[in-house]
Amino acid sequence: QVQLVESGGSVVQPGGSLRLSCAASGFTFTNYAIHWVRQAPGKGLEWVAFIKYDGSDQQYADSVKGRFTISRDNSRNAVYLQMNSLTGEDTAVYYCAKDRVAVAPTGYYGDYWGQGTLVTVSS
Amino acid sequence: EIVMTQSPGTLSVSPGERVTLSCRASQSVGSSLAWYQQKPGQSPRLLIYSASARATGVPGRFSGRGSGTEFTLTISSLQSEDFAVYFCQQYEKWPPWTFGQGTKVEI
Numbered sequence: 001q002v003q004l005v006e007s008g009g010s011v012v013q014p015g016g017s018l019r020l021s022c023a024a025s026g027f028t029f030t031n032y033a034i035h036w037v038r039q040a041p042g043k044g045l046e047w048v049a050f051i052k053y054d055g056s057d058q059q060y061a062d063s064v065k066g067r068f069t070i071s072r073d074n075s076r077n078a079v080y081l082q083m084n085s086l087t088g089e090d091t092a093v094y095y096c097a098k099d100r101v102a103v104a105p106t107g108y109y110g111d112y113w114g115q116g117t118l119v120t121v122s123s
Numbered sequence: 124e125i126v127m128t129q130s131p132g133t134l135s136v137s138p139g140e141r142v143t144l145s146c147r148a149s150q151s152v153g154s155s156l157a158w159y160q161q162k163p164g165q166s167p168r169l170l171i172y173s174a175s176a177r178a179t180g181v182p183g184r185f186s187g188r189g190s191g192t193e194f195t196l197t198i199s200s201l202q203s204e205d206f207a208v209y210f211c212q213q214y215e216k217w218p219p220w221t222f223g224q225g226t227k228v229e230i
Contacts, residue, residue: 035220037167045159045167045210047220059218095166108214109157111178113166 002026002112004096009117012086020081020117022096029077030054033099033107036070036081038092039116048094050107051079059107063089086121093118125149125213129223136228140201144226146194146211155215158187158196161225162207170209171196198228206230 008020022034036048049070050059058070069082079096094117097110126149136142146156154174159167169178171187174194184199198205211223 037220044224045212045222047218047222050218061219097167100169100172107217107220108155109169109172109212109220110167111169111172113168115166 004114006114006117009119011120013123016086017084022079024077030074031102034079035097038094040092088121091121125221127221127223129226133227142198144196146223148192151191152213152215154190156194157212159210160207
């Protein structure tokens with residue numbers, strides 16, 4: 001069965017950095033794009049970043065552009081989110097989501113989501 | 124950026140009732156609209172994609188309709204496990220994916 005497992009969330013000071021990981025299994029990882037989506041406590045969903053199935057394209061929300069970097073290691077079935085210059089507004093549960101459409105030139109929607117990892121930015 | 128607006132914010136209903144949730148896009152998204160269900164402490168679950176196609180394993184009581192800027196999600200007979208927050212998301216013009224603010228369906 002499809003599984004996505006996020007890790008790496010913790011408490012970090014403002015201005016700090018953190019690297020999140022998303023470990024995937026149960027599907028042909030190299031065929032699917034992965035998205036990161038976050039949810040601040042008690043709030044709605046905010047798309048953060050996308051990486052194409054082959055890693056050739058990355059897209060970011062304006063709110064994180066220049067601070068976050070998404071990457072993938074297809075040999076390890078993993079996606080990463082490097083987060084720098086963190087602020088309190090980055091406090092959220094971060095989910096990775098598998099895009100539903102295989103070998104797609106763009107993103108569509110997430111058919112499987114991980115359980116999330118909590119990032120808290122606080123001094 | 125396309126803004127997605129859901130209504131109402133909260134819906135108070137009883138089990139067995141028929142429920143319709145609305146989602147409006149600030150510009151046309153064609154049929155590139157997905158619906159998700161999220162229960163407390165859980166991650167979102169895909170219910171509907173392409174405005175009206177049910178995702179794998181989603182019960183038949185869930186149905187989606189609409190195109191362009193107006194969309195609805197209907198639960199024909201609400202079950203106890205359906206009490207949750209529902210989000211719509213457009214993927215026609217992205218980045219970014221944009222989500223509605225959610226509709227909470229409560230008892």
